[in-house]
Amino acid sequence: MSNYHRYIVIALSSSALAVGTGLSLYAANAFAQQEERADAALNQLVHEPPTMEDLEDSDLHPELKKVIRYGYDLFTNTQQLRGEYVFNDMNCSSCHLGEGRVPFSAPVWPAAITLPDFRGKNQHVNNLEERIAGCFAYSMNGTPPEYGSDEMLALSAYHQWLATGAPMYPDKPIYGRGFPAPEQPETPSYARGEAAYQENCAICHQEDGSGHYENGEYVFPAPWGDGSNNWGAGIARVETMAGFIYQNMPLGQPRSLTGQQAWDIAYYINSQERPQDPRYTGDVAETAERFGPTFHNRSLYGQTREHDGHVLGDHANFGEKGDIQPWNVGMPRFENLSEE
């Protein structure tokens, strides 16, 4: 706690300085890590996405504004698609905090300026819609809306509008992209992670990781279990989870935990069960091996938990979606292009 206080004092005093000297456009806005933005802008792409207030003030066509607003609404309340495309407790904004705009919380506008591009996870070139479809199949434990559907178009429009003014295929690294993991001083420990989780996370996410509903309404997302992302979601990789935690948790207190705590908690959370990976072949070892190089080498899927001998992901529980198979998973692409 005392570390945290020191951090915020430093953050606040340097932001006051930056505003006082009028350093740059970015320094005038806070976000979380404002103090590092002016430096970052020298050799990285620092982009400040527009706000919903900016949308109202803009000259965009009223029909486009409606669609972007719908995309925003789907992004921040994805639960409205529950039972149709979404089969867990998550919203897009559960992981992409701050409406998908915030640096170090995997802001979503970079997808709009870097895609189409080759994607290691599925080994072919993806566009923005296919990338979003991936989130539905894995992070939402669901199945995506059709390409070109109202939902897909609205979500794409929201992403693309957030990128307003940012260059297509930028030649500089993007500031705040993804969930950059902190340094890992020691190998993560399940026991330390459990203790740190119970101390720092359980008050919202519950001791059993089930998250929190109040009067039937969703409040805090489930970090594991049937309400959470499935085994194929990016955040099931320990490094990604560690980065998310370090940069964003506890809510409102970015970078308040130590790097070691973030890694330990991530290791603990990702050592719990979640719905099966939709790429499951019927055998956890085979699935782990087939998707090891492109994905599961960085998750704990298929590994044996030390303290109780449980093999992670060795089950046929697909969560609430049951036997619905997301149509985009494993869909072949560009088969007609010749080998070069």
Add this chain to the structure above:
Amino acid sequence: MNIPGGESWPRLAGLNSNYIAKQLHDFKAGDRQNATMVTFANMLDDQQIADVAAYYSQLPATPGQGGDNADEALLARGQQLAERGDWNAYIVSCQSCHGPGGQGVGETFPGIAGQHAGYISAQLNAWKSDTRSNDPQNLMGAIAKRMSEEDIQAVSAWYATQPAAEGEATQ
């Protein structure tokens, strides 16, 4: 009771009983400071604290006061902070912890809808100036410190005009 320019007292009716009890224990232990309340809290033993907490939690909530004179722009800002936050200032929405409608979540995050405006702003200012810090893990303190005086007025007015949760008696 909302007292403009004076010390506003919170509406307790309908608040979560464990939340009320924790506050009373915190006053006794010195983890939360208030010259008026510490005197009364010190008169109560553990059983009496549990009893008064249960009693107030079961009363029907009364309407919040102090938001009626707020202009539209202030209420709009209040609603924005309540429902969406202001991430440019890294202010997360109130409802991300206090729940949909600000009606409270469990025993940790009290209902703030229908609370008196003067009390809400006094508490936010107390967190901002570190004179209140009995929240778990500094969850409220971190946010309050990023709020401007206008932000505090705005959310206080907004929630004072919103309906409170119906309380434990009706659940």
